[in-house]
């Protein structure tokens with residue numbers, strides 16, 4: 001039987017699982033199975049992944065790519081050595097590492113996988129994940145949502161559970177889902193979250209705090225030194241993890257910086273209370289998401305029977321405390337929060353192999369998909385009234401059709417727009433696709449039937465049919481990112497394989513590699529990340545907000561170009577606030 005592996009492709013860490021003798025096992029390789037989602041270049045210019053890449057991040061931050069998952073679906077180029085890569089290609093290196101790990105354990109070639117993604121991943125991000133798999137030589141037989149995978153893993157241990165709340169706070173993403181488990185059927189009733197919130201953000205908050213402290217103690221600004229910032233980031237994460245078990249953590253960084261010919265040793269005690277103050281606004285936002293998820297699922301807190309914790313950041317004691325206050329239940333951590341999703345992916349993979357048929361997976365769409373038509377908004381006529389076809393939280397796979405009528409006699413064509421979002425005006429939603437449908441001559445009022453077909457992987461197929469003639473157009477939403485043609489895929493696979501085995505085009509070069517956009521004035525990653533995040537909201541933002549966002553992006557760029565880091569940070573935080581309110 002051809003093996004299918006389950007992969008949790010995480011922002012910070014990834015894992016691969018497989019069923020051995022009826023038991024799901026997270027595959028280890030002289031470690032605990034947790035593989036940093038890290039890609040880098042070593043001294044000889046070869047690509048390295050996982051722990052090896054993570055370990056060199058400190059000494060060569062400019063040759064290491066972290067958190068690439070946050071860029072999935074974006075049309076961004078990442079420079080590594082002499083070459084530019086797409087986020088899919090960088091993710092493919094991580095997947096190749098996991099594939100090899102599985103092959104070593106299974107002693108056979110593996111070419112199929114189930115991969116998990118955050119419930120809130122857009123169509124473009126799911127497509128990018130699928131492409132990453134293909135480039136790595138893995139046919140992605142199914143993409144499932146992370147909270148769904150966690151529920152699957154949990155259901156195996158607790159078959160009696162009825163309604164569970166899955167709270168997933170990882171390194172870079174947050175999801176909350178309400179899941180119903182009944183007689184082996186796992187149904188996600190609702191899912192919501194923020195795909196730009198996680199432990200990474202908490203680390204950066206500590207880093208900012210520490211940099212401020214260094215400024216106060218030693219009158220030195222360290223914010224524009226990537227090496228020092230990388231050291232502080234690692235120290236911040238270490239302190240954060242310690243604070244999950246102790247009320248205080250010492251940050252000790254010897255020889256952190258040279259100043260006036262002297263080495264500065266930085267030493268600082270961070271208290272859990274101070275850390276909790278920093279992250280309280282973020283955690284409060286996650287609690288608001290819970291309210292929304294419960295509302296969407298029409299479930300009261302009293303109906304929740306279990307809370308499952310997923311993701312490393314749920315080890316922060318304040319998370320459990322706030323959840324207990326909100327729901328009145330103590331969260332469960334029977335299954336390792338780091339491995340829960342991978343185990344669920346492994347279970348689903350086993351099912352795909354026909355080995356585990358104990359349960360049926362029902363998934364829902366976290367987005368509303370619709371089109372735009374003539375109509376009214378608040379009593380005013382408009383050409384861009386949003387018409388939802390598949391509503392948020394509809395079970396997948398979902399198929400919906402709607403009839404539209406031509407407006408003029410002998411209308412020559414109709415512009416079929418496909419939008420994502422729930423705003424009444426289609427202009428405020430995200431435009432996913434725009435297809436011109438040429439019509440045959442017919443009187444006004446001739447029907448056109450629009451079909452939307454959303455599959456379990458979140459891939460949306462569209463068909464518009466002219467009812468009188470049966471003429472039709474078909475499209476698959478490929479979103480902003482370009483899909484590969486077969487030849488492009490083969491070329492990309494060959495290129496990545498060549499680099500992977502160290503035989504292909506050299507990736508080392510005089511020029512230091514760095515995770516930077518393809519631009520002359522590359523910005524530090526945290527600004528780039530924020531700008532990417534802001535750009536993603538532009539289509540859906542109201543005009544005033546859009547202008548303001550664009551202005552602040554310019555402010556960040558200007559401040560960074562002039563190395564006014566405090567101004568850049570202030571602009572960044574202003575942007576963060578706006579995005580939060582818009583969100």
Ligand code: AMP
Pocket residue numbers: 010011012013169170171172198199200237240241242244310311312313314315316337338
């Ligand atoms: P994940 O994306 O689920 O792998 O979660 C990774 C995140 O969890 C990183 O930001 C880690 O720093 C964080 N993390 C791991 N262990 C702990 C801990 N004991 N306390 C707080 N955060 C943790």
